[in-house]
Amino acid sequence: MTKEPYDLLIKNAVYFAENQLRQGHILVRQGKIDCILTSDSDITQVMADSVIDGTGLVVFPGFIDSHVHFRDPGATAKEDFFTGSCAAAAGGFTTVCDMPNVTPCTCTAETLMAKIADAEKKSLVDFGFYGAAGFGNFDQLAAMDKIGITGFKTFLQPGPKGQEENFSGLVAYDDGELWRLMNETAKIGTRHFFHCENYKIIEKMAAYLHEIGEEGYNFHYQSRPNIAEVQSIATVLQFARVTGQKVGICHISTAEGCELVKKAKAAGMDVVGETCFHYLVYSHAAIDTYGPFAKCNPPLRSQEDVDGLWAYIADGTIDMIGSDHAPHQYEEKLVGMEKEIWKAPSGIPSIETFIPTMLNQVAKGKLTPEQLVGLVSEHTAKVFGLYPRKGCIAPGSDGDFTIIDFNRETVIDITKMYTKGRKNNVMFDGVKVQGRVCYTIVRGNIVMENGVVATQEKGWGSYIYREKEDNRAYAEEKDDYHHNRR
Ligand SMILES: [Zn+2]
Structure with missing residues (x-):
């Protein structure tokens, strides 16, 4: 010794x-x-x-959150890498994988290196970064890949109004752009992740709902029907099959979306399925109650989908669970409180409620501790090429x-949280978990x-x-x- x-x-x-x-x-x-x-x-x-x-x-081997938005740089009034990482530590996460939809967008080697240098000064926990891939940054993909990104990430929609240029390296506007983009990422081969929702369906549904005056809290989930997600997943999988690109489907919220991923896996395709814990526990009834505070994209679904998702946890279709921690300022959310839910930004700051909620599911017998290890640590580490350094308790691992x-009961108290978005967690406040x-x-x-x-x-x-x-x-x-x- x-x-x-x-x-x-x-x-x-x-x-x-x-x-x-x-x-x-x-x-x-x-x-x-x-x-x-x-x-x-x-x-x-x-x-x-x-x-x-x-x-x-x-x-447990340190938990890894596959999907967070720490808003840094560009929107640090909502969160920054210090407060986000404090919230991660409070929530039980030793590693987080941060999304690239910040300002400036993480879509070049230069912005990626700057973000790494900044986060190294602020973060309490280890972190990986997704690199944005869009129709506007083909020339940056290889350089970002060399810096060891977690994966490429693309949103299938136009950039937000007024910020089109910042997000040109993050979005694929239509099937043509998506097809060209996937041919480019396939040359590199690093996994390509997608936010799958067909925005054209959403756009037309939203217009229709305004027209008929269906403008309550249910506007949010009615304007983003299951088919918007399912159709988008189908397209990505079809393109993946032809290009041979490895893909990941982020935050799957529908049972039908999971079924598509299951069939793709059965056909031998290399596809990863991610869901978020809130889709496993809350239905769109939470939107009816909490309005903008339960608003996220894709939206919370029917109870049938909530129940349906568990089968795909059990059969391994879902590889990993993320928080999709997405903080906003309380005042921004309040805008959607008196009707007009469409004006409030989407996202729940859930990194501190994720594990307590899942532990409660373990206590209820819906999930085994072994499954939990896989979904929030071991599989996640494998998907991101971090295993056995992460996701493993063995000599040589971190x-x-x-x-x-497991024997201690906790009452979730949002005043004790570290995220700047703590006040938005009203749907979890006071919830008792085992x-x-x-x-x-x-x-x-x-x-x-x-x-x-x-x-x-x-x-x-x-x-x-x-x-x-x-x-x-x-x-x-x-x-x-x-x-x-x-
Ligand atoms: Zn997200």
Whole structure:
């Protein structure tokens, strides 16, 4: 046993490895899991900077949020990378994957590098970045890929009014643009993710609903019918089949959309399905009650869809679950409160309610802890080329852990949240859940303990490259960087 103390000892840990619950004492050194000892006598001489007694708790590989919007740069009144990462730590996430629809849009190597440098100073948790891919930035795709992006991300709609230029590298306006774009990303081969909703259907439905005066809260989900998502997924899958491009369908909200992904997988296509926890728990009845505060895109669906999605969790069609954490200012949401829901921005700031909500589903028997490991950690790490560095408890992996107490009941209290969008979480406020995230640990460093985030660890988080042969040099540089910081 060397004299240099370990960063962290989690003694008496019950932990997940290879889909099984095991027991041992986990030791972390220089940010990585050094060894897992099974005999109690082995740890009597161990020196560690931090010691956690895992008795009564369950240690998971650090949770990874596949889908967040931290609004930085460009809309930091809604959220910034510091507050977003604090909220991630509070919610049990050791790694987040941030979306590129910011200003300036993350659609060039230059904006990507600037965003990495800025987030390295602010984040408490590790992070990956999607690179935007649109009809306007073919010349940037290869360069962004070399910087190890999580994947490409495209919205199938025109850019928001007045910001068309900023988002030309993020959107594909019609099937022609999408077809050309997918031929370009297919040359690189890195997975291409999509927000699938056919905006032309939405546009025409919205106009029709205004015309007939159907302008209550239900306007939101009636203007975005299931077919808008299903048709859009069908097109992406059809183009993927012909181009051979690997794709990911973000935040699938309909059972029929899942069925398309299931069939594509069965046909041998390389497609990843993501859903968000709110589609598994809340129907559009929540929009009828909470109006703009339950407004997100795609919208919450019928109870039939909510129930239907669970079957695709069970059969593996859904590979991963994200939060789609999408904060806005309270005042912006209020605009849609007195009718006129279409004027409020879409999105729920849900990174702190995601895991508590899912733990409650585990308590109810709708989900096993093994499934949870896959959906929010192991599969996600594999999809993003981070496994076994992330998503795994084994010697050599990063010392990332989310530690859960399944025996503790929690009442969700939005006043205790770290996201700037906390006031918008009215639909979760006061909800009682079984299970609590007790610790969030990033590379051996405790960034959250019993609901209190170690805000002084600002800047501890680091950019996580997707593993790929041609960015290995960058990867090694980053590893040195980690070690020098200790
Ligand atoms: Zn999103």
